[in-house]
Amino acid sequence: MKRVGFYTLGCKVNYAESACIAAMFQQHDFEVTSEPGEADVWIINTCSVTENADRECRQLIRRIHRKAPDAFVIVTGCYAQLQPERVASLEGVDAVLGSREKSEIFELISEFKRRDVPLIAVSPHNQLDHFWLADSSGFGExxxxxxxxxxxxxxxxxxxxxxxxxxxxxxxxxxxxxxxxxxxxxxxxxxxxxxxxxxxxxxxxxxxxxxxxxxxxxxxxxxxxxxxxxxxxxxxxxxxxxxxxxxxxxxPHFHIPLQSGSDTVLARMRRRYKSVLYRDRVETILSYIPHAGIGVDVIVGFPGETEREFEETYRFLSDLPVSYFHVFSYSVRQNTPAASMGGVVSPQERERRSRTLRALGVTKRRRWIARYIGEQVSVLLEGDYTDDGAFMHGFTPNYMRVRLPARRKLENEIVTARIVGLLGDVAQGTFCPSEDEVLIPQVNL
Structure with a gap:
């Protein structure tokens, strides 16, 4: 039986689509493997949200070619859609498929044999009108x-x-x-x-x-x-x-992109709201759901972002009762309006601002978790174990990550736990009411 391997970068949409591609290969009698040297075909589903994402894609392609030089390598996803010629020029690439073509692999490729000239099949972005209903079940998680x-x-x-x-x-x-x-x-x-x-x-x-x-x-x-x-x-x-x-x-979990707490930066970003609307959404959530988990995406170092504008963002987030941050440094993307804006913020300053907001985010997350010490919560346990196998992790409905003593028979079960402390930015829990694990219905806490 032939084998196919997957590397998926970026968002959960990519993950769902990779799982559907895996299911397609399984229907064609392929076995899915995670070992680079074992795969006859490698699918690399790429991301291009930042320059770092592009760089990671290129490094991954080179690494796979070194470890599996005889494998047929297909690169798809956003980076392949945006820069197909550059991707095709990388050693080891046999096919570059765009966002639409990733669902048509077996229609486009009749046999998976190494090619001297890579196949490039990428539709223009104004023809990306096809919807592919995808879910992650193909990976078996x-x-x-x-x-x-x-x-x-x-x-x-x-x-x-x-x-x-x-x-x-x-x-x-x-x-x-x-x-x-x-x-x-x-x-x-x-x-x-x-x-x-x-x-x-x-x-x-x-x-x-x-x-x-x-x-x-x-x-x-x-x-x-x-x-x-x-x-x-x-x-x-x-x-x-x-x-x-x-x-x-x-x-009761809301992940809401903010990008900046400064209205002047939001205007340059062409976001469709001002900071007052964002604050209102957070306050409205908490007025109805006091225990809601609220996550934030924020970008620092956008072109023209002054120290004053950054401080506006810092103060805005410091005062906002949210649970955690995802902080990104601005990355220039070709063919976007921001790429030609003046007022470039130096990489060193972007890094400083990132560190400052990340430190605030850690404090926010720890304070949020600390509110639940002594409380009972429901946790959906996952097959996510510590290296020594002694503990496993899961999430509450409001997206608090909880570490519990390992009970392999309870993978994919919702259990009652009591939060007893913090370990880094993870809640430490014990099973309730005793060491006899009790399965319970969904509880929104």
Whole structure:
């Protein structure tokens, strides 16, 4: 039996699509492997959100070629879509497939034999109108499933290249999403995570909305947890917040990109809100769901960002009652408006600002977790063990990571735990009410 290996970089949408590609290969009698030297075919699903992501893709391609020089290497994903010629020029690459073509591998390639001249099959970004309903079940991970419900983006933020890599916003009809979700539940998944490039834009062009979809999914028998991966602040409506507040299934966890706490920077970024709206969304969430987990994406060093504007962001985040940050240094992306803006912030200054915000983020996360010491929570346990195998990890509905004594029989089960302390930025827990593990229904804490 031939073997295929996968490396997936970037977002959860990529992960779901890689899993679907894996399922396609399995249907063609391939076995999935994680060992570089064992694979006859390697699929590298790339990211291009930053220059670091591009660099990581190139390094990975070279490393795979060194370890598996005879393997047929297919590079797909956003980096392949945006820079196909450069990818094809890398030693060891046999095929470069764009965002649309990744779902058509077996139609495009009849046999996986090394090529002197790489195949390049990449549709222009204005033809990226096809929707591929994908989920992560092809990789066999049994705890949570990532379900792609939306693709592309119409926002055109000045720093972002993803609309060029993914095309315009499009959604899968509600009925098809429900059918796929039922299938995931039947396969034993306890949690479904809704993913997309701009999830909050779901349904706009097909006469629906994310709220409508959430209402339908909330009614599914057997579903224990439903999570929204990320949502833009201007698309997070009061009705969605209230639905989450009253649901026993939808997780009280909101990951909301901010990018900057300075209104002048937000304007240059072409974001569709001001900081006052973002603050209102956070305050509204906590007024209905005091125990909600709220995550933030923020970019430092955007062109023209002054020290005063950075301090505005720092003060804004310092005062905001959120749970954790993801901090990114601005990275120039070709063919974006920001690439030609003046006022370039030096790499050293970007790094300093990143460190400053990350330190604040660590403090925020630790304070958030500390609130739960002594409290009982529900934890969905995953096959994520410490190196010595003594402990395993899982997540609460509000996305607090919890470390518990290892009980392999409890993988993919929801258990009651008591938070007893902090280990770094991870909650330390014990099983409740005793060493006899008790399985419980979903509890929104």
């Amino acid at each position: 049994r705890t949570r499933a990532f379900l792609k419900i939306q693709d592309g983006c119409d926002y055109n933020c000045s720093f972002c290249v993803i609309p060029q890599a993914r095309g315009t916003s499009r959604s899968e009809p509600v009925d098809n999403v429900i059918i796929r979700a039922r299938s995931l539940i039947e396969r034993g998944y306890k949690e479904i995570v809704l993913t997309g490039v701009n999830v909050g834009d779901y349904g706009r062009k097909i006469g629906g909305s994310l709220y409508d979809l959430l209402c339908k999914l909330d009614e599914l028998e057997g579903l224990q947890r439903l999570r929204i991966s990320s949502i833009e602040p201007n698309l997070l409506t009061d009705e969605i917040i209230k639905l989450v507040a009253h649901s026993e299934k939808i997780c």
